[in-house]
Amino acid sequence: MATRPENRIPKRETEFVAWFRSVAPYAHAFRGRTFVVAFGGQVVAERGFVEFVHDLSLLASLGVRLVLVHGARPQIEARLKLGGVRTRYVRGMRVTTREALECVKEAVGRARSEVEALLSLGLPNSPMANADIRVASGNFVTARPVGVVDGVDLAHGGEVRKVDVAALRARLDQGDVVLLSPLGYSPTGEIFNLTYEEVATASAIALRADKLIFLTDAPGITGRGGALERELTAGDAERLLDRGGLAAGETSFLRHAAKAARDGVGRVHLISRHLRGAVLLELFTREGVGTMVTSETTERLRLAGIEDVGGILNLIQPLEEQGVLVKRGRELLEREIGRFVLMEHDRQVVGCAALYPFPETKAGELACLAVHPECRDQGYGDRLLAEIEARARKARLRRLFVLTTRAEHWFVERGFKEVGVSELPEAKQALYNYQRRSIVLVKNIRSR
Numbered sequence: 001m002a003t004r005p006e007n008r009i010p011k012r013e014t015e016f017v018a019w020f021r022s023v024a025p026y027a028h029a030f031r032g033r034t035f036v037v038a039f040g041g042q043v044v045a046e047r048g049f050v051e052f053v054h055d056l057s058l059l060a061s062l063g064v065r066l067v068l069v070h071g072a073r074p075q076i077e078a079r080l081k082l083g084g085v086r087t088r089y090v091r092g093m094r095v096t097t098r099e100a101l102e103c104v105k106e107a108v109g110r111a112r113s114e115v116e117a118l119l120s121l122g123l124p125n126s127p128m129a130n131a132d133i134r135v136a137s138g139n140f141v142t143a144r145p146v147g148v149v150d151g152v153d154l155a156h157g158g159e160v161r162k163v164d165v166a167a168l169r170a171r172l173d174q175g176d177v178v179l180l181s182p183l184g185y186s187p188t189g190e191i192f193n194l195t196y197e198e199v200a201t202a203s204a205i206a207l208r209a210d211k212l213i214f215l216t217d218a219p220g221i222t223g224r225g226g227a228l229e230r231e232l233t234a235g236d237a238e239r240l241l242d243r244g245g246l247a248a249g250e251t252s253f254l255r256h257a258a259k260a261a262r263d264g265v266g267r268v269h270l271i272s273r274h275l276r277g278a279v280l281l282e283l284f285t286r287e288g289v290g291t292m293v294t295s296e297t298t299e300r301l302r303l304a305g306i307e308d309v310g311g312i313l314n315l316i317q318p319l320e321e322q323g324v325l326v327k328r329g330r331e332l333l334e335r336e337i338g339r340f341v342l343m344e345h346d347r348q349v350v351g352c353a354a355l356y357p358f359p360e361t362k363a364g365e366l367a368c369l370a371v372h373p374e375c376r377d378q379g380y381g382d383r384l385l386a387e388i389e390a391r392a393r394k395a396r397l398r399r400l401f402v403l404t405t406r407a408e409h410w411f412v413e414r415g416f417k418e419v420g421v422s423e424l425p426e427a428k429q430a431l432y433n434y435q436r437r438s439i440v441l442v443k444n445i446r447s448r
Helices: 011-030 041-045 049-061 073-083 098-119 165-173 196-207 234-243 248-262 278-284 306-321 330-339 380-394 408-412
Strands: 034-039 065-070 141-145 158-163 177-180 183-185 191-193 211-216 231-233 267-272 291-294 299-303 340-345 348-358 363-371 399-404 417-419 439-444
Touching (some): 011 278, 034 049, 041 065, 041 073, 049 065, 049 278, 065 098, 065 196, 098 177, 098 183, 141 191, 141 196, 158 183, 158 196, 165 177, 177 196, 196 211, 196 248, 234 248, 234 291, 248 267, 267 278, 306 363, 330 340, 348 380, 380 399, 399 408, 408 417, 408 439
Parallel strands (some): 034 065, 141 183, 363 399
Antiparallel strands (some): 141 158, 267 291, 299 340, 340 348, 399 439, 417 439
């Protein structure tokens, strides 16, 4: 009798399945959310811009409500040079004379047309195949003149006065991708030259966008020693700005990011325009590739609820398959969910632990302590342990015990000592699995 070949999935396919599952929570979380993506004219002029547009198309296909804000500084500079028009900057703002404004309008219009054309592209065998993206642009931004700065009249150099939120939302509700240019219009019919950074920030704040994404020349914000700052709160950003020492480009983007985070934008991301796929890498990987600025810390320790069962299962099932944790079915987890505490990072479950009290012996079991592999060595395990210890003290327990097959040293380093099975509460002894041969560790809990 012939034997059936073993159903083994090749490593490449296994890795693909694991990756696909890892991005699924983000895809679910992003559907119906509003993202404002801002990029300068350099991005529009680069060869990689087609690939970038493909990534934006992918976001739109996942149900993300997209507002795109483009710049046009290189295009404007080229048009001014062609026309022999000279301009200067005051505090980073262009002095836009009437003559210069004509060049600005022409350059911005050309850049906008290029973006619209690529968003309409539906090439076979590409991420844009069968894409049906409608692009909406118009006079959504009302502007006013900046006026005189340092004794210089910026003429048609303007700033955002108001964003037509109702009109933007109406377009987004219809499934359109909204494209905004760095131009604003006054009620009297004047046109003003704006910075795309301000247009993006003002639009994200007005829409209360979930994300504002800036493509910058730098990888993000670098701290002391040149290390990339992965996450900053608005307060952290403001302290960095006050301290000084940042590059000019970093200072400008960080100032806009801090303002947006303070004024209601969920997350602000600063990522490199030079990194291929940077938007997708930032949004669909846990660590990201740039700097994320938020109003407050993205880490949270909290009690679990029934809605967290799926997230906990995703976290612990790989460890169960490796034999590190005892298997728990969904039904058991649902019944015992009130015993769990969770560690969240950016609204994703990255760690969990449970406390099972044995009041008759003043003891408690620390169970199911797990941290996502990508988030280890970040102190999450220690924070979960500290929370379980605090809950044990509150329950007037005197001892905390844990059964482990792999993490003995980790617990010993944190004050646990190995004991025999006989030291367990009788009810737990009766459930002890001698085939697993788990090591029993105990730590005395002192009241504070």
